[in-house]
Amino acid sequence: MQTDTELAPCDLILFGCVGDLSLRKLFPALYHLQAAGLLHEQSRIIGLARKPLDDESFAAQVEAAVRRAVGSAFKESHWQALLKRIRYLRLELSEPKDYLAIKTLVVDLSPTVIYYLATPPELYGTVCENLNASDAIVPGGRIALEKPVGHDLESSRCINDTVSRYFSESQIYRIDHYLGKETVQNLIALRFANNLFGSQWDQNHIDHVQITLAEEVGIEGRWGYYDRVGQMRDMVQNHLIQLLCMVAMDPPTQLTADSIRDEKLNVLRALRPITAKNVARRSVRGQYRAGQIDGVPCPGYLEEQGGRSNSDTETFVALRVSIDNWRWSGVPFYLRTGKRLADKVSEIVIHYKSQRHYIFDPRQRSMVQNKLIIRLQPDEGIRLRVATKEQSLQQGMALQSQALDLDFGGGQQGRIPDAYERLLLELMRGNSSLFVRRDEIEASWEWCDNLIDAWHQCQTPLEPYAAGSWGPDSADALISGRGRAWHQRVD
């Protein structure tokens, strides 16, 4: 994971520049990079979309979005410096002749041009073909593709085939923004820079692993997109599987992009398929009904804006996953993700085995088991729960569980950069470590396609859950047994 490559001038051509992602995430991230002095003086940003906007009205939209995201920390001087770099170009992505304007533009641009596709993925192939036909791809240019790359293995291969006709693998940066989150990168430091953890990261010491990506939000007006996709393709195929790989991978031989990606690929190849034979025991799919979150009433999925009265799309998934290799033999990974759950929380919890020869009160055994809680959001940090003696004269050797805490969000370290700041920076530096390689994406699709097929074959029921709950009851049943339960945030 090299991060010290010097910044060279580079120009960002942002396709889909007035979309939700660009306005909510990318421009605020660019603002913060500008504020931190991390944009090269000569780097420019050219936004492309089909809305008839001039530079001024585009800038006004971007400014409003950046102000919203940055809040009271917004500084006019940083914004003005960013604004100088920004231009708008109107273009219909499916219209080849519109690309001539890009061709004219790239002649003037820096040696490094980044084509960032924040557009619907169905257009990725078309954009590459049209760029090529207009001779608008500069040698050494980089292309960034937002997730999801495809809808299944076949469509993913098709997109990858088309893109790779015009860009070599080393020029392609497939984005999974979870890989840009600070705590995810800290996993690398935690695991591979600390012998304490590195030496005990296996089936001899770990009982099971839980990964939760829970959201309070519903589908936020994205019915058209979401109902075709569902939680499996929206969150499991990419973010959840990438986190699983980061937790489960063997140590890379070096901190290079390919070393890390080779190890993640090995995990994907070792995932035991979930098929019609075991799908009922290993998965739960759910859909939210009306409920309340923090006292505020929320509609059910079918009543969401743009929704219809019957949809079989899952908004919640829980899985029990096995990794068939030496390190993880017999260690289940419990994964869950859902919309409209009780809280917004993304965390990885490593549950350690308890002492083989246990000399304390056996009733306390599960309560004081060691847990390593890696919190991605909110309150980024790492917490280790250890057993200590209760401080009391009366209790004898009674144990209690206490926490050793690392709070990354704590005052001294300042603001935690958003994932897109890190990703844009590494993209400009040409560091691929935080981006997903073609074989990883395809191996992940292959595994997910199997699971989705199994759901179809077995007509796996869609279990209702109330908005504001932690998902269907059967998700609790999936993990229960051997004293296991989903980790609760009070810990």
Ligand SMILES: NC(=O)C1=CN([C@@H]2O[C@H](COP(=O)(O)OP(=O)(O)OC[C@H]3O[C@@H](n4cnc5c(N)ncnc54)[C@H](OP(=O)(O)O)[C@@H]3O)[C@@H](O)[C@H]2O)C=CC1
């Ligand atoms: N929004 C998010 O939080 C996340 C999004 N993503 C991915 O990012 C990508 C963009 O998502 P999002 O921003 O939500 O999508 P939006 O629908 O909000 O924005 C799409 C953008 O693409 C432009 N566009 C679409 N079709 C054309 C066309 N034919 N010609 C020219 N421009 C076109 C739109 O321009 P115009 O408005 O002018 O029509 C708009 O600027 C998707 O791949 C999505 O999966 C990934 C992670 C999170």
Ligand SMILES: O=C1O[C@H](COP(=O)(O)O)[C@@H](O)[C@H](O)[C@H]1O
């Ligand atoms: O990719 C996506 O991620 C968001 C959740 O991202 P987070 O960083 O806020 O945890 C999710 O809401 C969206 O549906 C999905 O497309």
